[in-house]
Amino acid sequence: MSVKQRGFFGRLWDFFCSLKLTIFILIALAITSIIGTVIQQNLSRQEYLRVFSEDTYRVLDSLQFFDMYHSWWFIGLLLLFCVNLTCCSIKRLPRVWRLVHNPSVTPSEQMLKAFSNVDEKLVKGDLPTLLDRMKAFVGAEFATAQVNEKDGSTYLYAEKAKYARFGVYVTHLSILIIFLGAIIGNLYGYKAFVNIPEGGESDRVWMRNGQTSIPLGFSVRCEDFSVEFYGNSQRPKEYESILTVIDQGETVIENRHIEVNDPLSYKGITFYQSSYGPAGDEVISIKVKVRGEDKVDAFSLHRGQLVELPSGDRLRIADFTPMFRNFGPAARLEVLPKEGEARVVTLFKNFPKFDEERGGDYIFTLVDFDQLYYTGLQVTKDPGVWVVWVGCTLMIVGCLVAFFISHRRMWVVLTPQDNGKIGVRLVGSAHRNQPAFELYFDELKKKFRDALSA
Template identity: 35%
Template sequence: MDGKPDVVSEQPVPSPSASRLGWEEFSREIVEFFASIKLAMFLFIALAMTATIGTVIQQGERAETYVQEYGEEAYRWFLRLGFTDVYHTWWFTGLLGLLCVNSLTCFYKRFPGVWRSMRQDKVSVSRAFIQGLRNQTVLSVSESTEPVAERLVKLFGEKGYRVLAKSDPGEVTVYATKGIMGRVGAHVAHLSATVIVLGGLIGSYYGFQEFGVCLEGQTYHIPRGNFDLRVDKFWIDYHENGSVKSYNSTLTVIDQGTPTITKTITVNDPLVYKGIWFYQSSYGDAWDQIEVARLNIKEKANDKVVATVDLEWNKEKTIEGLPLKVKMTDFVADFAFNSTEKKVFSKTAEHSNPAIRLAVDERNTVQSTPWVFYHYPDLFEIKDSAYQFEFIGYQPKKFTGLQIARNPGINMVWVGCTMLVVGMTLSSLIYHRRLWAKVVPDEMGVRVYVGGTTHKSQIDFDKEFRKLTEKIQAKPLS
């Protein structure tokens, strides 16, 4: 309206290339973060601290164990933080997951360059490239180009190098390389950590580990494998001085009613069936059964011992010379009574207050099932009986402690361990070394430009490089 042209402000249009560049920078920063050595060190320290917690604080114990040792308030915090089962907490799994990501990112970032260098032989190089290497020298040899080049090929080959030669107008270039697998070793070791961690996580979440207390002659059902396990025999071998030499269990697997496999297991020699491992873990005195109990039988009238008998477990015995039949039917190692359920039970596995239960038949008129105590012989007496029973000794029945476990990730862990050993061996014992030599004619014969690099062990390579250059200058035998 005023005669001036309208000015239209132009909004800047975002450039697709600028947007793409921003995303590339962001992704590069992400890769740098997850591949950083700082993250790896943080994760290793955090895992070490976590493992220390899992070692100091017993894992998977009953609540009363933690309350007794650390107090009730500390136990509540342990539950909140997962300290009673550290290795199955979400944050421990997260640390392992981050370690896997760190290891894989390092592999992704660094290995392609190594792989390209393995696949590509850099033969055609300039003199300036050779003279820019850490180990380099220029030699004058009074011979023609071809004999010197042939001597270089032979000399490098004798030292274990793989040699390539290229002839260009006016010069010959010789390239030699060896120990390329030494560059791979560190990356194999990186990858092995991921394989081991993944195998451990698979075993942790899809496997199990339990402890079974088993008695000789008993058969137990293994629900996770849907078969039965029979303990045929358990025994302990001793040294001459009386110390325990070994403890052993003979086990038989019964699958669908048919004995399938029998094996005697010892420590570090388990039985394996359907992927379930049965380890000989421990042994001890059973808390609910004994082999033999010894009794004194007294007359109540004069407190005189009229008989001393040994009772076998759950076998009735007729007492010679007395109108008595006695059988031992029950045993508890630490006697306790549940007044609500009216039941006797052993409150601990320790033999702190042992007691046996007898089935007494006296003249077919007095029948009783009294509990007789080892530490309190006169605590109870049988009404209308002429006799008092005194529990004076017993032979405990040994149990075999079996660790029962399935670990579906164990093969992956072994593969990872093998990769770790192979990777560390390659990285420690094999060094990637490369040599270049360019033979150029001059007025006095030829000028040889020699240079080389090594991935590790620089001192040894310096010695090898010096000896090679000395041999290049040496006159060949006619």
């Protein structure tokens, strides 16, 4: 390999290890995520054309802004960030590895002077006795010390939580794992929807554009749907579906109640209660009584359906609403007599005797109505979700280690002097949370001097 080639690969390596590249990628991800939030994703072409012009739609569609999180450039940004993070970690890891596994047990004078947490004292006594005293002191107050000699000086070295230096790398690894899970989810997962009427079933779901269907590999049947409203309004208070899952002709999940924030999951596919709506016209129950007689006829009618009364007159439901202002369900009937003009009658379910005051040959009562609903389900499949959870767990562990645990080191250096005394130097260092370590070292200095004076 030539010098020129080595220079190119060196510059390429520096580029991928660059902090500027990291900042650029993070800003790009933030901006594109804002775009993905502002522009609603995975709608149909018709829905987008209600907001954008034809030319704007084509430009945004070519840039994949309508399915941004599955676009090649967004996944490319994630991969570039992974490469950048990996290169930065690899570049700095060897130094940390050497520091942890090959610590400087006999540091140079220049290295010792670089530390700010230092105390030293000249004492009388013989070296072996003083060494044993200092070894016992370090072991009692800090950690077990190892003894080494160099250039006539004796060094005691002890450390705590040395693997805390790898906390940041655990955090980096967790980010890579989370991104891996996100990429797996984007490539092999989906978010879709399906509307199932009561009593119906479906073995397919549809993407948000409404044009692409995805087979489930099993069927989901809506056994029942119920909705509860606030007071006499049509504002939903609570609604739920009862679902049954049928796989290869066998019922595997039966009558499972689901509601908002309580989904159903099967084979890695999750069904969330998302919406609902009417499935067809209401079935309206009315009673007809001939004034002055005891006989009552009951009818169950759809809107617009014509029915003949025993007298030969005819009747149909002209209109119906489940909530007329604050009066509750109301219906408008058209009575078509054999002779004469048609008459219009208004009925209220909450006022069953309302029509008695009208007069006329008939007394009509709105008994009840039955509305079939469809349940709207949001369907998600994310095979990378467990990978993301593993990454999140590692991130919590890595952050706790990186921010709350520090690698602390302690040296005691005993150096015989020409006057027969021994110079004893206590040196301490921590790679995180320096203020807390300084407070700890101040207390340790007092105990250090007490141990020397004993």
